[in-house]
Amino acid sequence: MSKSPSAKPPARRADHEYMVPADHYLLRLFMAGNGANSQKALTNLRSLCEERLAGRYTIETVDVVQDFEAAVKNNILVTPALILVAPLPRVVVLGNLSDLPMVLAALRVSEADS
Numbered sequence: 001m002s003k004s005p006s007a008k009p010p011a012r013r014a015d016h017e018y019m020v021p022a023d024h025y026l027l028r029l030f031m032a033g034n035g036a037n038s039q040k041a042l043t044n045l046r047s048l049c050e051e052r053l054a055g056r057y058t059i060e061t062v063d064v065v066q067d068f069e070a071a072v073k074n075n076i077l078v079t080p081a082l083i084l085v086a087p088l089p090r091v092v093v094l095g096n097l098s099d100l101p102m103v104l105a106a107l108r109v110s111e112a113d114s
Helices: 036-052 068-073 100-107
Strands: 025-031 057-063 081-086 091-094
Touching: 025 036, 036 057, 036 100, 081 100, 091 100
Parallel strands: 025 057
Antiparallel strands: 025 081, 081 091
């Protein structure tokens, strides 16, 4: 699992979930190697986060080719798949994240956030 840089990494609890401030987004993107859809999803996610969540997000990427066990543990059967780990409730978004209004709604990010 790799992480993108953010202002401050979240702390882990004993159950390996994260404790994050209420306005911080922890996003976990499951990808299949360097496939076109996976790369498109990562590009779209980074763009969305920079535009709407600047300084309030952490992106973790998981390559299921290298870490299949993480996909199984998180019940991921299709890639690319994005999990909103925090804030709760957990949400899973499938696909390359190109439908911006749908992704924003799923992540509970308003059009006014930036």
